[in-house]
Every structure is written in structure tokens, then in C-alpha cells.
Amino acid sequence: MTDPRRTVEAVWRIESAQLVASLTRLVRDVGLAEELAQDAFVAALEQWPRDGVPDRPGAWLLTTARRRAVDLIRREQNRDVKYQLTAAGVQDAAPADSVVDDPVGDDLLSLVLLTCHPVLPRESRVALTLRLFCGMTTDEIARAFLVPSATVGQRISRAKRTLAEAHVPFEVPQADELPGRLASALEVVYALFTEGHAATSGDDWVRRDLAGEAMRLGRVLTGLLPREPEVHGLVALMELQASRFDARTDATGAPVLLADQDRSRWDRTLVMHGLAALDRATSLGRPLGPYTVQAAIAACHSRAARFEDTDWEAVVALYDALAQLAPSPVVDLNRAVAVLHADGPAAALEAVDALRDDPRLARYHLLGAVRGDVLQRLGRHAEAAEELERAAALAPTPRERRLLTERAAAAAARPAAPPG
Amino acid sequence: MKVLVMIEGAGADEEAIAPTTEMFEAMGRYNEELVRAGVMLGGEGLLPSARGARVVFEGGTTTVVDGPFAEAKELIAGYWIWEVSSLEEAVEWAKRCPADAGGPRAVLEIRPIATVEDFGDAYTPEVAAQEARLADEIAKQHG
Numbered sequence: 333m334t335d336p337r338r339t340v341e342a343v344w345r346i347e348s349a350q351l352v353a354s355l356t357r358l359v360r361d362v363g364l365a366e367e368l369a370q371d372a373f374v375a376a377l378e379q380w381p382r383d384g385v386p387d388r389p390g391a392w393l394l395t396t397a398r399r400r401a402v403d404l405i406r407r408e409q410n411r412d413v414k415y416q417l418t419a420a421g422v423q424d425a426a427p428a429d430s431v432v433d434d435p436v437g438d439d440l441l442s443l444v445l446l447t448c449h450p451v452l453p454r455e456s457r458v459a460l461t462l463r464l465f466c467g468m469t470t471d472e473i474a475r476a477f478l479v480p481s482a483t484v485g486q487r488i489s490r491a492k493r494t495l496a497e498a499h500v501p502f503e504v505p506q507a508d509e510l511p512g513r514l515a516s517a518l519e520v521v522y523a524l525f526t527e528g529h530a531a532t533s534g535d536d537w538v539r540r541d542l543a544g545e546a547m548r549l550g551r552v553l554t555g556l557l558p559r560e561p562e563v564h565g566l567v568a569l570m571e572l573q574a575s576r577f578d579a580r581t582d583a584t585g586a587p588v589l590l591a592d593q594d595r596s597r598w599d600r601t602l603v604m605h606g607l608a609a610l611d612r613a614t615s616l617g618r619p620l621g622p623y624t625v626q627a628a629i630a631a632c633h634s635r636a637a638r639f640e641d642t643d644w645e646a647v648v649a650l651y652d653a654l655a656q657l658a659p660s661p662v663v664d665l666n667r668a669v670a671v672l673h674a675d676g677p678a679a680a681l682e683a684v685d686a687l688r689d690d691p692r693l694a695r696y697h698l699l700g701a702v703r704g705d706v707l708q709r710l711g712r713h714a715e716a717a718e719e720l721e722r723a724a725a726l727a728p729t730p731r732e733r734r735l736l737t738e739r740a741a742a743a744a745a746r747p748a749a750p751p752g
Numbered sequence: 753m754k755v756l757v758m759i760e761g762a763g764a765d766e767e768a769i770a771p772t773t774e775m776f777e778a779m780g781r782y783n784e785e786l787v788r789a790g791v792m793l794g795g796e797g798l799l800p801s802a803r804g805a806r807v808v809f810e811g812g813t814t815t816v817v818d819g820p821f822a823e824a825k826e827l828i829a830g831y832w833i834w835e836v837s838s839l840e841e842a843v844e845w846a847k848r849c850p851a852d853a854g855g856p857r858a859v860l861e862i863r864p865i866a867t868v869e870d871f872g873d874a875y876t877p878e879v880a881a882q883e884a885r886l887a888d889e890i891a892k893q894h895g
Binding site: 339541548 | 789
């Protein structure tokens with residue numbers, strides 16, 4: 333608490349998005365806006381430890397940054413900046429047909445839709461959003477993604493250049509353009525979440541923080557676009573998945589399957605929050621999107637006190653819906669697992685076998701893992717062992733390989749089922 | 753990290769101060785700001801301690817004490833649960849709370865919520881199993 337630098341950083345985390353957004357509105361260049369915001373941040377690092385944190389730190393940062401913008405024009409006679417500032421005065425009116433009623437949120441929404449612009453490759457969108465919207469430093473982003481700082485720095489500067497060259501305007505897009513832009517932003521948020529969600533070991537705290545950052549970003553988006561069901565759906569999906577964070581691994585760090593998880597370790601606050609977000613998504617009365625359907629599947633597990641209490645018929649139906657919205661062999665495989673629990677192994681085998689010739693699953697170890705499980709439940713132990721061996725050979729991590737090899741050995745040791 | 757933030761008012765004034773519409777509005781704006789920033793996970797206000805009770809365990813006996821808790825200097829008037837990136841960030845948000853408004857003393861207490869990892873070795877598999885059974889029973893009661 334006594335470290336004033338950390339206080340300034342905390343204020344930065346809270347204020348930077350709004351600051352960069354307001355400055356971009358002013359100078360019409362996100363790169364320049366960030367430089368001005370950074371200068372103000374440096375000034376705060378110098379002054380606040382000495383003079384105390386001002387009552388309205390956000391306003392202080394904005395005033396300081398604005399003053400610097402004016403200084404810059406005077407000192408360097410930078411024609412481009414001058415032009416941008418002049419133009420800003422003319423263009424400052426809200427865009428026509430704005431889909432957002434709230435003018436305060438306009439700048440923030442414009443900023444996040446800019447940093448998530450589809451003209452940028454996904455990894456650049458992610459880096460730029462973390463930097464400009466979440467207020468993370470280049471080093472923090474690099475640590476979280478396990479890549480060198482210089483790489484992240486390059487991605488960010490290249491992204492800014494691309495946006496400038498493409499003359500992407502800083503405004504809330506027209507209603508007809510919004511769905512595409514929103515989809516691109518949601519993709520960034522979910523990519524961020526899965527990156528953090530994939531982290532399991534205790535050393536991975538920086539990476540796990542990414543999942544928290546993604547949830548926060550998602551909640552901010554629900555505030556900016558409260559009538560877009562998929563934003564609520566994505567928040568619900570992330571919160572329900574994150575509620576199981578602590579239960580996903582055992583004391584030795586080994587992964588624990590959903591069926592075996594200690595459900596008392598699920599985070600009940602996140603479960604309740606996620607279920608409420610799902611309610612909001614569905615109560616908007618619009619057709620459900622893929623994030624909302626995935627959240628609804630996650631909710632079936634959250635609502636079940638024990639694995640065997642899961643409403644598997646509902647899960648199968650939801651996977652059917654998901655397969656329509658976002659066809660994928662992995663969705664079909666997950667559906668087959670739900671069929672196993674809803675209708676038994678014979679029906680499940682039929683569903684799995686329908687996927688056996690799909691070339692996209694040819695090297696996917698979980699296809700064999702599921703088929704092996706189904707065969708074993710049918711008493712076809714020798715075939716099950718064979719299938720699990722094949723799956724083990726395809727497993728991406730040593731731990732998963734060992735697990736599958738053990739299951740194969742266990743299946744091989746079982747006698748064949750009596751006929752009939 | 754998740755934190756529990758408790759707002760504590762002066763115990764002596766608990767009944768005397770009825771919240772005004774302005775106070776509700778100011779707090780509403782604050783909560784809205786927290787929600788917009790994606791920080792707030794939940795929160796509620798509490799009725800005065802006259803409507804509550806305390807159960808005290810001491811020296812092998814159990815005593816029930818009805819409210820109001822006259823001896824308490826500060827009493828919890830409400831709480832939030834926030835998700836923040838650091839304690840410092842929670843402090844910055846707390847500083848923005850319209851708790852003061854020139855009125856009597858109020859305190860916002862910020863306490864990080866423990867996760868299983870924080871309990872260390874004391875959280876044995878046996879304790880975990882017991883909690884699992886408990887969660888199961890609770891779920892059945894609500895099921």
C-alpha cells in the first residue's frame with residue numbers, strides 16, 4: 333500500500349481505456365493518443381508520489397494529456413497533428429444512426445471495436461486490446477503469452493500502422509456493420525480467455541490473470557451493448573468455465589475430468605453470475621448465438637449437484653443446436669459423449685462411428701479416447717484397448733499419453749463380455 | 753482476485769441516519785460505474801443491527817445476543833464482491849465510493865477472498881471430501 337508506483341498503476345488500470353478513448357476522439361489517431369496518455373502516466377508517476385493522488389485522477393490524466401497535445405502542436409508545428417485536432421473539432425458530433433444511446437460509452441465502444449478491428453490479424457487484435465483497452469504493459473502481455481517483449485511491441489506498432497493506413501474511422505459503426513465488428517471483438521475476448529484458461533500450473537498466475545481480464549472486458553462490453561445477446565452469452569460462458577478453475581486439477585497438478593471434479597470447489601459467485609448472464613442473453617428474445625448455446629451447455633453442468641444429475645437430454649439438444657450454428661467435428665464428438673450419458677453406449681457408438689472418416693479428426697486423440705470408452709461400456713474390451721492405444725499415440729502431452737495407456741492396459745486386462 | 757468489500761458505518765448513528773434519496777442515487781451511480789468497469793460481481797445493503805442477532809461462543813457456552821449491537825463502534829452496513837487485478841486497484845475503487853458526503857465516519861474494509869490454494873496443507877483431502885458432501889446436501893435442499 334505504501335508503494336505509490338503501484339497506486340499510480342492501479343489508477344492507470346482503471347482510467348487508461350477511457351483516457352485513450354477520449355484522446356483518440358480528440359486527435360483521431362490511436363497511436364498518438366496512446367503516446368499522449370503514456371506521457372500523462374509518466375507525469376503522474378513523478379507527481380503523485382510527491383503531491384498525493386488527485387481527487388479525480390482520471391480528469392487529471394486527461395487534462396495533462398490534452399495540455400501535452402497542445403504543447404506538441406506549438407513546439408513541433410506538427411502539421412498532421414494540427415490538422416487532426418482541427419478536424420476533430422468539426423467531426424466531434426456523434427455518428428448518425430449510433431446504436432448506443434449513451435454518449436459516454438461511445439468513446440469506449442469505439443476504442444474496443446477499433447482495437448478489435450477485423451482488418452488486423454487476431455494476435456495483433458489481442459495484443460492491441462490488452463495494451464490500449466486493458467492498460468497492460470508490453471512486458472506483461474509478453475509474459476502472459478510466453479513470447480518475447482519485442483514481438484509484442486512489433487505486433488502493436490504494426491497494428492497501429494495498419495489501422496492508420498486503412499483509415500479506420502474512430503466511431504461506433506453503423507447498425508449494418510456492427511455484427512461483423514462485434515463478432516471480431518468477441519473473438520478477441522474469448523481468445524484471451526482460452527489463453528488464460530489453458531494455464532493450469534501455479535507458475536501460470538500471469539496467464540490465469542488473462543482469463544480474469546477477458547471476463548472483465550466481456551462485462552464492460554455488456555454495459556456498452558446491453559441489447560446484444562451474444563455479449564451476455566460470452567460472459568456467461570467464460571464465468572461458468574472459470575468457476576471450475578480450481579477444480580480442474582488435483583493436488584499434484586494432474587487434470588481432473590468433469591465427471592470426477594469436486595463440485596464444492598466450483599466458485600459459486602461465478603456460477604450465479606454466469607447463470608444470471610445466461611438469463612439475460614436468452615431473455616432478450618433473439619435467436620441464440622453459438623456463445624450463448626455453449627454457455628447453456630456449461631450451465632447444465634453448473635446446475636447439476638453431481639455428475640449423474642446432469643440433464644443429458646438437454647445437453648444433447650443444445651449440441652444439436654450448436655452443430656447447426658457452428659458446425660464442427662469437435663462439437664459432434666462432444667455431442668456423442670452427451671448421447672452416451674443420455675441414451676447409452678449403443679447410440680453413442682453410432683454417433684462416434686459417424687465421425688470416424690472425418691479427416692479433420694484423423695489425428696485428434698479424443699476421438700479414440702471417447703470411442704474406447706464407449707466400446708468398453710459395450711463390453712468390447714479388446715477393441716477398446718486397441719482404440720485407446722491408438723489414442724495414446726496421438727496424445728499431445730505426456731500426461732495424457734500416460735493416462736490413455738493406463739486405460740488401454742486396464743481394458744486389455746478385462747475378459748470379453750459374455751455373448752448377448 | 754476476488755475481494756469482499758464491507759462498508760462500515762458508525763454504530764451509534766446506525767438508527768439515526770435514514771438513507772436519503774440522494775444517498776441512494778449517489779451509491780447507484782457508483783455501483784453503475786463498478787458494473788461498467790466489469791469489476792462488480794455482487795453486493796447488497798444490510799438492515800440496521802436492531803434487526804439482527806449475534807451468536808457468541810465462549811468458554812463452552814453459547815449465548816444469543818439480539819441486536820442492536822450498541823457496544824460496536826462500527827457496524828457493517830453493506831458489502832460488495834469485486835473482481836480486481838490487485839489490492840491497490842480495489843483501494844482505488846474504494847476511494848471513489850460516495851460513503852462520506854460530509855457525514856459521519858465510514859470505513860470500507862477490503863478483504864481478499866481465499867481460494868483453496870491459499871489454505872495450503874491444512875486443506876486436506878478429508879476436509880475437501882467433507883466440503884463436497886456438504887455442497888451436495890445444500891444442492892439437494894435447493895434442488
